[in-house]
Amino acid sequence: MSFTWRYVVRPDGSFCRVGNLNGSLDHVGDEELARLHPAEDEQPARPSSRCGADLLLHWHGPLMTGVWMELCPACDAHRPAARAFIRWHRHPNRDPGALPRLFEDWETETMHAHGWVRAPQPQAPPSPPVPLRLIPRGQG
Template identity: 80%
Template sequence: MSFTWRYVVRPDGAFCRIGNLDGSLDNVGDEELARLHPVRDEDKQPARPCSRCDGDVLLHWHGPLMTGEWMELCPACDAHRPAARAFIHWYRDADRDPKKLPSLFEDWETETMHAQGWARTPQPDAPPSPPAPLSLVPRGQG
């Protein structure tokens, strides 16, 4: 079983990510995926101050499942962290490239969770393919 994320980026920079179990969404185009996951009122994040400096945050996000952690992207508090800084630049860029979001988000998530004492476990390698079947022929006929 494999698991990856698919990201939907809207023109205003808002985005969501959808679990892609065993590649079930691999053949779904970005526009169709956006239609399947429209913006709902409950998706809108209320403005909230940074828990560290009371300044404005660009994004707040629940940490990975079962961690109970809360992640904030604050330009004032996080500009010194490489992954956060790159994500801040992308987030503020009017010409943001949606294709860069997955790696920027995941790097920021990893960096943020590491700062809170968590480490990402390596993904297991794909199981090896079974060996090709042998073609057996009687001795002297091959």
């Protein structure tokens, strides 16, 4: 079983993340995926729990962690992954293809600040060796 994320980025920089179990969404184009996951009603800006400034993004941390992730330009500009994500979010010509790496780096950095560490991805077991088939000389 494999699991990856597909990202839908809207022109305003908002986005959603959709689970792609066993490649079930590999055949779905970005436009169709955006239609399947329309933008939710605009929510009012949420203040940072640290400084009270408006957040660029608020997100639930990974399942079962209970972490509420906040992207605050005032509080997070010193953190490398957050700073890169803030720049992407504010850039008028943002590259949608950069979002998965930026989001995952920010998520990793934020979760680390809350005492969590991302588990390494399991490696596929090596294939068993192909048995040698020996034949006498001159018969092969």
